[in-house]
Amino acid sequence: xKRRDFIYLTGMGTAATLIPGIPVVGRPIDPMQLLExxxxxxxxxxxxxxxxxxxxxxxxxxDVRIGRYLNQFVxxxxxxxxxxxxxxxxxxxxxxxxxGSWGFAATDKLDNDNIAKTAELAVSIAKExxxxxxxxxxxxxxxxxGEVSWKAPIEKNAFEVPIKEKxxxxxxxxxAAMKAGADYVNSLLFMVNEQKYxxxxxxxxIDQDIHRMWPVFFITxxxxxxxxxxxxxxxxxxxxxxxxxxxxxxxxxxQGVTTLYRGRYDMLEDAKAGGAQTKEKLKAKxxxxxxxxxxxxxxxxxxxxxxxxxxxxxxxxxxxxxxxFAGTSFLTLDKWKSKNFNYGSKLVNIVADKTQVGSLGAxxxxxxxxKCGRWDIIKDGILVNYQAIRDQAHILGLxxxxxxCYADNWSSVxxxxxxxxxxxxxxxxxxxxxxxxxxxxGIYIVGDGSFSIDQQRYNFQFGGQLFYExxxxxxxxxxxxxxxxxxxxxxxxxxxxxxxxSDYRLGGxxxxxxxxxxxxxxxSHGSSTARFNGVNVINTSRxxx
Amino acid sequence: MTLLxxxxxxxxxxxxxxxxxxxxxxxxxxxxxxxxIRYARNAVSTSGSVSQFQLVVQSAxxxxxxxxxxxxxxxxxxxxxxxxxxxxxxxxxxxxxxVSILGPQKYAEAITFVPATAAITPKxxxxxxxxxxxxxxxxxxxxxxxxxxxxxxxxxxxxxxLFAYNxxxxxxxxxxxxTEDGKGSGYATRGYNDVxxxxxxxxxxxxxxxxxxxxxxxxxEPGKYTVILEPAxxxxxxxxxFFGLDARQADEGRSFLSxxxxxxxxxxxxxxxxxxxxxxxxxxxxxxxTWNGDGRPQEKISWIEKGVVKxxxxxxxxxxxxxxxxxxxxxxxxxxxxxxxxEELIAGTKKGVLVTRLWYIRDVDPQSxxxxxxxxxxxxxxxxxxxxxxxxxxxxNESPVIMLNNLEELxxxxxxxxxESNANYLLPPMKIRDFTFSSLSDAx
Numbered sequence: 006x007k008r009r010d011f012i013y014l015t016g017m018g019t020a021a022t023l024i025p026g027i028p029v030v031g032r033p034i035d036p037m038q039l040l041e042x043x044x045x046x047x048x049x050x051x052x053x054x055x056x057x058x059x060x061x062x063x064x065x066x067x068d069v070r071i072g073r074y075l076n077q078f079v080x081x082x083x084x085x086x087x088x089x090x091x092x093x094x095x096x097x098x099x100x101x102x103x104x105g106s107w108g109f110a111a112t113d114k115l116d117n118d119n120i121a122k123t124a125e126l127a128v129s130i131a132k133e134x135x136x137x138x139x140x141x142x143x144x145x146x147x148x149x150x151g152e153v154s155w156k157a158p159i160e161k162n163a164f165e166v167p168i169k170e171k172x173x174x175x176x177x178x179x180x181a182a183m184k185a186g187a188d189y190v191n192s193l194l195f196m197v198n199e200q201k202y203x204x205x206x207x208x209x210x211i212d213q214d215i216h217r218m219w220p221v222f223f224i225t226x227x228x229x230x231x232x233x234x235x236x237x238x239x240x241x242x243x244x245x246x247x248x249x250x251x252x253x254x255x256x257x258x259x260q261g262v263t264t265l266y267r268g269r270y271d272m273l274e275d276a277k278a279g280g281a282q283t284k285e286k287l288k289a290k291x292x293x294x295x296x297x298x299x300x301x302x303x304x305x306x307x308x309x310x311x312x313x314x315x316x317x318x319x320x321x322x323x324x325x326x327x328x329x330f331a332g333t334s335f336l337t338l339d340k341w342k343s344k345n346f347n348y349g350s351k352l353v354n355i356v357a358d359k360t361q362v363g364s365l366g367a368x369x370x371x372x373x374x375x376k377c378g379r380w381d382i383i384k385d386g387i388l389v390n391y392q393a394i395r396d397q398a399h400i401l402g403l404x405x406x407x408x409x410c411y412a413d414n415w416s417s418v419x420x421x422x423x424x425x426x427x428x429x430x431x432x433x434x435x436x437x438x439x440x441x442x443x444x445x446x447g448i449y450i451v452g453d454g455s456f457s458i459d460q461q462r463y464n465f466q467f468g469g470q471l472f473y474e475x476x477x478x479x480x481x482x483x484x485x486x487x488x489x490x491x492x493x494x495x496x497x498x499x500x501x502x503x504x505x506x507s508d509y510r511l512g513g514x515x516x517x518x519x520x521x522x523x524x525x526x527x528x529s530h531g532s533s534t535a536r537f538n539g540v541n542v543i544n545t546s547r548x549x550x
Numbered sequence: 551m552t553l554l555x556x557x558x559x560x561x562x563x564x565x566x567x568x569x570x571x572x573x574x575x576x577x578x579x580x581x582x583x584x585x586x587i588r589y590a591r592n593a594v595s596t597s598g599s600v601s602q603f604q605l606v607v608q609s610a611x612x613x614x615x616x617x618x619x620x621x622x623x624x625x626x627x628x629x630x631x632x633x634x635x636x637x638x639x640x641x642x643x644x645x646x647x648x649v650s651i652l653g654p655q656k657y658a659e660a661i662t663f664v665p666a667t668a669a670i671t672p673k674x675x676x677x678x679x680x681x682x683x684x685x686x687x688x689x690x691x692x693x694x695x696x697x698x699x700x701x702x703x704x705x706x707x708x709x710x711x712l713f714a715y716n717x718x719x720x721x722x723x724x725x726x727x728x729t730e731d732g733k734g735s736g737y738a739t740r741g742y743n744d745v746x747x748x749x750x751x752x753x754x755x756x757x758x759x760x761x762x763x764x765x766x767x768x769x770x771e772p773g774k775y776t777v778i779l780e781p782a783x784x785x786x787x788x789x790x791x792f793f794g795l796d797a798r799q800a801d802e803g804r805s806f807l808s809x810x811x812x813x814x815x816x817x818x819x820x821x822x823x824x825x826x827x828x829x830x831x832x833x834x835x836x837x838x839x840t841w842n843g844d845g846r847p848q849e850k851i852s853w854i855e856k857g858v859v860k861x862x863x864x865x866x867x868x869x870x871x872x873x874x875x876x877x878x879x880x881x882x883x884x885x886x887x888x889x890x891x892x893e894e895l896i897a898g899t900k901k902g903v904l905v906t907r908l909w910y911i912r913d914v915d916p917q918s919x920x921x922x923x924x925x926x927x928x929x930x931x932x933x934x935x936x937x938x939x940x941x942x943x944x945x946x947n948e949s950p951v952i953m954l955n956n957l958e959e960l961x962x963x964x965x966x967x968x969x970e971s972n973a974n975y976l977l978p979p980m981k982i983r984d985f986t987f988s989s990l991s992d993a994x
Contacts, residue, residue, distance in 0.1 A: 034618075035634060086643045090617075109598045113621065130597055133672050134587075137594035137679060172643065189802065227803045232810030234803060234917060326590040328694035328735075329726040330969075332909075332926075335992070416600050457910045457945075459924045464945050464991035466922050468914060488914060488922075490945065490989050521588055521696040521724075543988060547918040549806060549951045550820065 034093045039075050039164040042200055043095075045212055049152075052204035054117050055099050058124035060206065064101035064108075064131070066144060067124070068205040068373060071097045071115075072415035075198040077164060081175040082191045083183065089168055096415040099124050103131035105141025111416040145398035145406045147375060149208020155369025156214045158362060159247030163196040163218050166248050174251070178276040182224050185280025188234075192222035192276075195243075195515070197527075201372075209374040217365055217527055218250060219243035219515050220272050226283035235286040235485070237279040238470055240304050240452050241270045243515040243527060245365045259508075261437065262473055262480050263451060265304065267510050268363065282471060282483075289483040292472070294544045298447035299489060299537045300440050305469050306428070307512025307530035308453040313493040314348075314355050315426040315530065317462035318382050319519075320391040320400070326421075330521050332460025335493070336388055338400075346388045349497030354429040355383035357392055359408055364425045364529035365513045372419040375408035382426060386498075394421045413524040420520060427511075427531035431503035437534045440502050447475035448487060448542065453512070455488065466490045468545070486546040491537075502536035509533045551583055551601040553668075553703040556715045562605075562623065563707035569632040572609035572639060574651050575709045576845075579605050582702030583668075587675045590694035592683055597675070609635040613648040616641070647867040653710045657840040657847050658832060660716050664744040667719035668701035675699075678723075682754040686727050689758035691734075695725040699745060706845050714841045721745045722967050722974075726927060727757040728994075729765050734940070735994050736760025737907045737927035739782050741967040741974040743837060760906060760928035767940040769990055770931060776902035776958065777985040778895050778932070781966035781977040783905045783925075787950040788977065789968050790911070790919055791827075792883045795853060797862035797872070806919040806951060807859065815859050821954035823857040829880035835965050836976045838881035846878045853880070857954075887960040887978025895961050895981050897935040902981070904930040904937060908946070911970055919949045924991055943994075944987035956983045 052069045059067040074094040080087045096113035097120065108131025112123040171194050179190040199215040220241050227234040240263075244250050250270055257269035263278060264271075301309065316322065317334040325333055340346035359366050359377035370376055373395050381389050395406040412419035441449060452470025459465070472484040491499075513529035554562070559579055566577045581603040588596045606619045609632065616638025620631040675697055686693035699721040706714045724739040736757040742748055779787075800807035800814040807815045830850040831838045840848050844866065852860045861877055869876030896904060906928030914920040925943045932938065961979035968975065 035638065085646055087645070087647075089642065106594070107596060109596060111598070111600055113602070126599070130599070130672060133676055134594045134597055137589065137676060137683065139591070139593040189804065225804050229803075230810065232803060232808060234808075236916070324591065325692065325694060325728070326595055328590055328692075328728060329696055329724055332993070333728075333732070418596050418598055420596070455912045455914045455922065457912045457922045457924070459943065459945070459991040459993035460909055460926055461993035463993050464924065464943075464989060466914075466945060466947075486915075492992070522584075522586060522698065541989075543947065545914045545920055545947065547915065547920050547949055547952065549918050549949060549955075550815065550818075 034091050038093060039077060039091055039198070043073055048202040049204070049210055051097065051115055051120055052202065052210065054120045055097065055124045056204060056206055058121035059099060059101045059128055062125050062128040064103045064128050066102040066206055068100050068203065069097060070372060070412065070415055071202040073200040074414060075164070077196045079168065079171045079175060079194045081172070081179060083179055083189065084176065086172055094414060097123070098412065098415045098418065099127045100418060101127045101131050102142050103128045104135035106131045106135035106138050107142055108134065109418040142396050143399050145395045145404060147207050147395060147406065150211060150374065151208065152210045154212040157216045157245060157367065159216045160249040161247040162216065163248040164198060174272065178222055178272050181273050182222065182276040182280035185277050186226055186284040187224045187280040188227050189225040190222055195219045203370065203372065203374050205374050207374060211370045211374060213369055215368060216247055217243065217245050218248070220251060220270065222276055222279065224279045224283050226287060228287050233287060235283045237283045237286065238452065239272065239279065240266065240275055240470065241272065242304070242512045243365060244363055244511070245367050245529070246363050263471055265302065265451070285483050286485050289485040291546055292484045292487045292542060292544050294542060296539045297542045298444045299540045300444065300447060300449040300475065300534060301537065302451040302534050303510040303532045304452050304512055305450045306532045306535060308456055309467055310426060310428055310530045310532060311514060311528070312456060312458045313462055313465055313496065314382065315423045317493065318391050319421060319423060320393045320397050321421040323391060324400070327519065331519050335461045335463055341388050341391070344387065347386055347498065348383050348388045348494060349386045350500045351386045352431065352503055353383055353386045353497050353500055355426060356380065356429060357382050357424040357426055359424040361425050361529065364511055365527035366425040366529055371408040371410040372412050373406065373410040375406045375410065377408040380407060392421060392424060397421065411526050413526060417524050422519065422526045423517065423528050425529045428503065428535065430506040430509045430533040433505065435502065435504050437504055437508060440504060440534060440536045441475055441480065442478045444475045444536070445477055448484060449473040449475055449480060463492050464490070465493065486544045487542060488545050489540050489542050491540050496537060496540065499537045499539060500535055501538050504533035504535070506533065551581060551603060553581055553701065553717060559703065559705035559715055560713060563705060566605065566607065566628050566632060567707060567709055569629045570609065570709060572611055572636050574610040576608045576651050576706070577605065577708070578704065578706050580702060580704040582700055584698065584700045585670070585675065586696065586698035587679055588696050589679055589683065592686060592692055594679060605631065607631050607635040609639045610648065611639050613644045613646065614642045615639050615645065615648055649866040649870060651708045651710055652712050652845045654712050655841070655845060655847050657714060660840045661832060661834065661837045662716065662718035662743055662839060664719045667699060667721055667743065667745040670699050670745055678750045682725060682750040685751050685754040686758055689727065689762060691727045691729055691758050691761050693725060693727050693754060695723070697723045697750070708845070712845050714845055716839045716841065718839065719743050721748055722972065723748055723750060723753060724967065725754050725757045727754065727761040729761050733994060734761040734765030735927045736764060739967045739969065741965055764928050764940040767942045769942045772944060772987045772989050774984040774986055776899060776981065776983045778892065778899065778902060778904045778979060778981050780892060780906050780979050781964050782969065783908045784977050784980055785966050785968040785975050786908050786911045786970045787921060787953065788885065789971060789973060789975070790921060791950050792880060794919065795863045795879060797864045798868045800862060806917060807862070816862055818859060819857050820854065820859050820951060821857045822957040824957060824960065825854055825857050825954050826886040827854040827883055828852045829883055831881065833884060833976065836882050836884060836974060842878040846876060848878060848881060851877060882974055884976040885963065885978060887963040890961040892961060892979045895959060895979060896932055896937060899932045899935060899981065902932040903941065904932055907969065909969065914947060919951050920947060921949065922947050943991040945989045945991055946986055947988045948986045953982050953985065958983050
């Protein structure tokens with residue numbers, strides 16, 4: 006599913022036509038089929054057909070991905086169920102190296118004859134493209150894992166929860182928001198199960214079961230007299246969890262100027278707060294443009310990390326493979342080689358981690374059979390590493406891939422995608438109140454909003470959901486029309502405080518787009534609340550007509 | 551995969567409907583072949599081909615509907631998919647916004663299919679890329695590009711006797727050329743139904759030329775500038791207006807087209823009176839399907855005429871509720887222009903900025919349609935009718951509605967592709983005064 010398809014489906018964008026249409030990914034199925042899986046022995050037999058066929062046509066390396074991708078959406082607005090959709094996408098993608106070049110072909114007809122033909126097609130594409138190569142593909146060595154499996158450690162499979170329970174939850178969420186003052190509410194539960202099987206000529210046969218979910222709502226409230234409207238989106242995070250995410254316990258809630266959630270989420274409570282907060286936003290003071298010290302909550306900061314650290318440290322961007330679309334990166338290899346490129350202040354430690362429990366990026370093995378791990382990207386403010394896959398590892402002098410390969414479907418070719426990239430908590434004991442206390446003129450920002458960054462990841466602009474003015478160490482009230490602009494290196498060097506581990510939380514994106522044709526991946530970003538000094542804030546209020 | 555002819559599609563859909571026991575049944579049949587080749591660092595990187603064939607059945611009992619899909623077409627499978635959609639409909643909650651399916655409609659014959667595009671081979675794709683790579687290498691520059699093409703058919707039939715059929719082809723090409731030292735970057739994009747119109751060599755030459763000329767850019771102060779937006783740059787801003795033409799959002803008070811007291815800007819002057827925007831499925835430069843997904847005819851329709859909002863789009867439910875004609879949203883948009891080339895627009899500009907491409911466009915405020923994003927791949931300073939020097943990229947904060955009120959001049963329209971949505975449009979280059987650049991970017 007691409008970001009724009011999701012927008013179409015849910016009416017989140019400007020288009021916001023709220024058409025309860027059929028999703029364009031996968032084929033609709035009976036909800037009971039969401040609980041089925043494909044026989045492991047059958048997957049191994051089909052994979053061997055592809056591996057053997059490609060080898061016999063001259064492939065020097067082959068990997069096969071058999072994927073069953075399951076989605077369930079429950080979509081409502083106000084007191085209506087708009088749509089309930091269950092989809093399945095099932096097929097096989099075959100990637101080969103022949104004549105030193107990559108080739109890829111995919112099919113959803115999984116009889117032996119067609120699998121062999123698809124493998125042959127992948128080999129012939131590789132051979133055709135080899136004349137346009139400048140150097141042959143060089144793969145980092147990878148030992149075969151034999152027959153292994155990995156399952157996401159979820160407590161409750163969301164697909165096992167009856168649809169009625171989900172519908173009742175969303176309608177009660179909408180009702181709570183409306184009673185608190187909202188004029189319109191859209192709410193949605195989005196559940197994903199990726200049943201992925203990987204096999205390669207290295208001797209790996211890897212079966213994985215991955216679960217993700219995202220409960221989300223969008224509230225709009227209108228001032229009838231002026232026609233002015235304000236919105237507030239849910240403060241939930243998309244997560245690599247089961248339905249237990251929606252069962253928030255008292256210890257999962259952080260009380261403050263607004264309630265925040267750690268690891269579990271109370272959708273009903275947040276909707277009630279959201280309804281009231283849209284009314285408060287309508288009456289809030291419009292921000293005065295200028296320099297402010299920003300206190301950024303993890304529900305907001307994840308997106309800044311994603312855009313300004315995650316994307317520029319992708320090695321394929323650094324090398325120029327994304328130049329035509331997503332862009333390149335300012336974190337060039339010479340900066341890494343110098344071992345002294347000052348990306349951020351000494352407090353800034355950023356790690357890549359594909360093993361973090363409950364995160365969107367957690368898997369046992371990536372989509373080229375590499376066991377996943379954790380490594381530093383920024384250490385004490387200095388750039389020390391990137392995100393790489395097997396055909397890039399040699400460029401960094403590594404003798405193994407970092408396991409960052411991913412394809413969003415069996416029909417898409419796998420390529421380098423972002424692992425979870427997270428800011429490490431402060432080492433000294435420090436609370437959010439401690440951070441706010443020291444600020445003379447500042448803004449506390451909660452939730453993610455508008456986001457935009459240039460193609461080399463220097464200049465960015467971010468909005469948010471809730472903005473609170475800080476004066477002389479105290480929160481004095483709500484602001485609106487706030488966005489901040491900065492330069493990545495300048496911003497991370499202005500980081501003067503990070504709350505300790507007790508405040509650490511995950512945010513994330515369900516729809517990180519990259520590549521041509523565009524592919525979506527899901528990725529988490531963790532942090533504790535952090536302070537950034539002297540950031541340029543603009544006022545976004547304009548009038549038309 | 552071979553596309554089904556109109557007769558073959560008719561026969562298959564008829565057979566599917568014969569299995570239906572629901573109050574209403576609608577069946578959509580489609581097949582597409584998508585192929586692409588991608589390159590970077592002056593060499594091919596990935597390439598792929600995917601064929602998909604799909605039959606979607608929607609059955610309804612009263613206001614309860616269910617959908618099921620299949621890609622196998624033997625009699626048993628066809629009956630199974632119909633039964634499954636009926637079972638799902640029986641299980642579904644009632645949808646108060648369900649609208650009964652349409653009866654037979656009249657459609658004009660579409661002109662969206664070009665046999666030459668449907669006949670592209672992997673070798674032709676590789677040859678087109680080889681030409682592009684050769685051109686970049688001759689300029690001592692580095693190319694990254696993407697060529698994709700598709701051909702497909704779609705057909706719709708329902709239990710009230712509606713039948714629609716269409717075939718189409720498309721090809722999109724985009725190319726970014728960078729100087730070897732990474733100090734200059736240029737871009738070009740092309741979209742056609744007919745691949746014989748695509749000249750990858752010429753497009754690459756334009757991008758390479760911009761790359762070379764944009765190296766060693768100077769920084770100028772952010773602020774309000776007169777800009778000349780090339781069609782590819784204008785597309786990503788104007789499409790936010792096209793996407794926002796929905797009447798329901800406007801009526802509900804949560805759109806830039808809403809006014810206080812439940813009123814909308816329909817019939818009101820929104821932008822400069824020289825702005826005329828319409829859609830026309832039979833435009834030879836930008837043909838689209840003559841019917842939309844729920845079977846409504848797509849006809850030539852004016853959206854903004856002489857600066858006035860002339861029409862809004864409606865779902866069938868909302869049109870019924872409002873008692874108006876259910877005009878579907880456009881599949882593509884066309885903006886009228888003048889006769890001048892970009893060079894002629896530059897020649898008539900005292901001071902200004904030429905913008906090749908805008909990037910990472912996001913809504914900042916839905917009420918004013920304020921957008922943010924950045925210039926990219928060729929930004930130049932104009933003085934006294936001439937390009938003087940390349941300038942560093944800017945972030946902008948601007949609303950396309952405000953922008954079309956600050957219109958200075960329109961050039962000759964051409965077909966272009968949105969880098970954000972991949973949609974094709976027919977748009978003029980445009981000169982705009984007081985365009986708001988809010989900060990500088992170091993990105994090349």
